Structures are given as C-alpha cells and as structure tokens.
Amino acid sequence: MQITTLLENAQRHLGDAIVDHVIALNELTLEIQPEKLRETAYILRDEPELAFEQCVDVCGVDYLVYGASEWETFEATSTGFERGVERLNPSKTSTAWPKPRFAVVYHLLSLKYNWRLRLRVFPNQETLMLDSLISVWPSVNWFEREAFDMFGFLFKDHPDLRRIMTDYGFIGHPFRKDFPLSGNVEVRYDAASQRVIYEPVELPPRVLVPKVIRKK
C-alpha cells in the first residue's frame, strides 16, 4: 500500500484534526489537535479505509534541548582544539525546536492494509493533560502509565494512572531532559537504623562524550 494513499485517506476522514503531516523515510507522521485526539482515534480504528486495529506503542518526548550541542568547535589553535564541554543548561530552552516542549507519540498499525502511522500530539503545556485512548485501544493501558511515570503526562479517564517503572514513592519524572542521568536520590542499607534509607546522590554528573552536531 502506498503511503500517499494512506495520507489521502487520513486527510479525507480526519479533516481539520490534522495540524501537520510529514512523510519521511517512508513513514507518515500526523500532528493531531489535542482536543480531537480521542475522536480521531475512533475514526482511525473504525473507518474501513484506515482500519488501524492496533496501537503498537505510546511514548512521550521532551524537546527541551533539541538541536542544542554540548561542544562547539570554532577553531584549531596551536594548543589543540577547544576542550570545554558546555553541559546542557536545562533552563535554556532549545531554539532549534519551534514547537512546544512536550509531545506524546502514538504508533499505530493496520493489519488489514499493512501500514503504519505515527501520531504526534502536543498537549496543553501547562496541564499536560490528554484524553486517554484506553477505550479505543486497550493496549495503551500500560504505555500511558509509563508516559505518565516518565514524563508526567496526565491521561484523562485512565482507570489506573499509577507509576509503573519507578520506585514506590518516587519523586519526579526521570525521562525529562532536565532530570539528571544519575538521578537525585540513592538508596543504601543503613546498619544503624537497620533499614534502607534514601540519600542525595553524591555522584557529580559528567559528560563522557559530548553531544556534537555536524551538518554535512
């Protein structure tokens, strides 16, 4: 099946719910209005010309430092290349990314037509609230829980939106780009109090290989 056919079918049935579309690497990505997400999902599943029976994956994306590089080499001198690694400053928002910071990405699969579709939704950036798609595809249950746990998205009408991957009583959303790789707390067994205790991480964050962007 041609990817352009899919795009035409989607445009015909979804209309103005589609904000933007991209075809790259033979994959179609649609950007959907957050208010119309559930409505769109029902059409994508039930419309015979689209027939996306399965939701394969749901994940969050944080575009905070998109396109920001940690090491910019300006000149070669007699003493060698500039060595200073500028650690990404989370408070500095990315300039290379024109769209909002947080997105939820859905991957859909149609067994009938054997095609895949990617939906990207930018929820309200203040509340990070989206409609849960659990009534459309029950498979999104744990994927939405994971997106909540890792990024803090809230899915309205999700029956059981608990943390899933992180520890009981964990604070923060670890896959956000402003969450340190080594975390904030570490646990150890304390012999004096005879229990496992939490302490602030002592390991300083460091960059082993700086992030470099080279345009050809």
Add this chain to the structure above:
Amino acid sequence: MTEIRNYTLNFGPQHPAAHGVLRLVLELDGEVIQRADPHVGLLHRATEKLAESKPFNQSIGYMDRLDYVSMMCNEHAYVMAIEKMLGITPPIRAQYIRVMFDEITRILNHLLWLGATSLDLGAMSMFLYAFKEREDLMDCYEAVSGARMHATYYRPGGVYRDLPDQMPKYEPSIFCNEKETAKRNANREGSLLDFITNFTDRFPGCVDEYETLLTDNRIWKQRTVDIGVVSPERALALGFTGPMLRASGVAWDLRKKQPYEVYDQLDFDIPIGSNGDCYDRYLVRVQEMRESNKIIQQCVKWLKANPGPVIIDDRKVAPPKRANMKTNMEAMIHHFKLFSEGYCVPEGEAYAAVEHPKGEFGIYLISDGANKPYRLKIRAAGFPHLAALEEMTKGHMLADVVSVLSSQDIVFGEIDR
C-alpha cells in the same frame, strides 16, 4: 458470623515461577483469582535515557541486556533503525548472517521458554533437555562474538566480523581424558557453518523428543488446554504480537508481512493456533522452532556458497581494518573519530521493528542531527502481554496464573528496560 473476605497474596518478586522479578499482587476468593496486579519496574535501568547520553554505537551492548534471552534480535531492531536514518544497507552476506543469527536466537529463546515453562508446570526433565541444545547455540554466539550471551555483534552497516573458519575446541583436563575430549570435539572440527549444519541436522529430532514428552502428555494438557483463552479480536485490541497473537489465530508475522533483510527470499511458514489458549501458544512456539531450523539451513547453504564483505565500506560508520590502521594515517583518524565521537545521524525520526521471538520489538529513534540519539523508545514485545495478565487470569485458579504467565514468555529485562 465471621466475615468472609478476599485474600490478598504476594506472588514474587522472589518466586521461581515469576520469571525474574515480577511482583504480582493477587486477590483471591478461595482459590479463584479476582484481581491480578503486576508490579513491574524492579529491573528498570533506564536504558532509554542511558542511550540518549551515549554515541549510537555504544548503546548496542545495552540492547543485548534488554531481553537477555534473545540478545541479537534486540540489537537487530536498533541497528535497523540507525541504518534507516543513515540511509545505508548492509552487504547481502551480512543480511544472511543476521537472519541466521536471528533464527538461532529464536531457537535459543524458545528453548529457554520451553524449559522454564515446563519446569513451572512440573516437568523437570524438559528443562535439562532444552538447555542441552541451548548450549551449542551459545557456542555459536561465542564463536562469532567472543561472548556467550551479550554479543554486540550487529553493527550499523553489517556485522562486526565474518564467521570464523574454526570452532573453539575443548581441551583435555584431569576431568576429561584425551579420548573423551576427542568425542566432544567431534562436531567442532570444521568451521562454524559446519557446526551449525550439524546442529540443524540433529535439532528436528530433538524437537520430536520434546513433543513426545509434552504434546500428548495428559498432565501437560490439563495444565494448558483452555487456560488463558484470548480471542483474535481481543488479542489485537490488547496489543499482542508474535506467538501470542498467532496462537489466537491471526496470521501476522513481520518476517512475512513487512520483510526485512532477506526474509523475502527464504522459504518458511508461520504456524498459527486456533484456540488462543496456553496449549496453542506452546504448539506455535514448538512449530516456530522447526521453521527457524529450516531458515537456518537455507542461510547456511547460501553463506557457504557466497563469500563477501560483511560490513559496509564507509569509514564514517564502520571502523577500518586493523592492519590498515597501523599503516594508514587516514584510517587511523577514522578509527579514532569513530570510537571517540561516533557519527552524526541526520535529523529526523524512524521506527524500525523486527519479529522478535516474543513479538514485535520496535525501536523508535529521534535524532536531532547529533552523535547521540535524541530520544530512543524501546517497544518491548512483552510489555502489552503482561499488561493483559489480569484479563487473562481473572476467574482462573491460582495454579493457572503460573501457566498463563509462563505462556506469555515474559522476560523482565525487556519489560522493565
């Protein structure tokens, strides 16, 4: 009058039938399951976040550690996603090697599954039979990569190196005399491909043995038939893939439907079940082992006849030959840049999925043009399966939870990531 209340039971995380570190909170009415709440994440290592802090090639090793019983299939999805974004295609010989090792991995995975499941259900000897054959496949891994499990063998643009011409051999020791050692080395005299040929000739007989023990076994059938039934429609809605979906009667296999590498040139069938119960999932997996064996035989035949390069000749992605590096300045610089900084992947996003032994294993990769992935999402096959555990076990007896859980082929390395 005493109040009758449901009983809450903790199953795991330290339970031999919990397949690793599953904590399952069960609510029982007598012995009937009312509610099953899997608590996962005890093996969460933030693989996705770690991968985002490293150059692309340094994360291949992390992929092995996801589903640690089907290592190379995980690598495969990851390198496929990178290759897709870089727009490179590995040489045809590398594609055959990958397919061969994918299928070896599938047999590895299914053998472990078969052994562990039957052990869970009380068939101790199956475990030993399954692990005996597994050992030879581990040796294949070791021969190509030097590691028995975490191979890091697939690289963007091909595989790390060509198949070896000789197999490592046992050496005589105080526990094993010369004559006994020679006997153990009998199938190791030739190349790796000869060793694999020997395995594939023998393996269908082994599968027959397993089936003799289990397929018509009365106890086995009592434990698996009509347990955890999932209808095809429900299996699709719940996001099932792989043997779980096929056992429910949906003929869907990415190797056939969205062929990658050279699967479209190979002759094999995809077994499907009809009832969607634990027994059908068992039958599907056993049949898949036979099909994998067929694929391996075809790959071996092709690989014996067609020597050639196994990794692309692009110094920005693949390292130069070591001998070349010692004499050629250019090669030396390429080597240094590749292993220190890595390569930049063009801006964009891609989703690459393989038919993993457990189902669809996908990698969703976003690159902002840097030498590290901007976002890496691992779509683990077992994740939606385990999410459906409650639905599959509700109303069953406590002992059936073990059947259902093990029929899902759960490995926590990939679920918790």
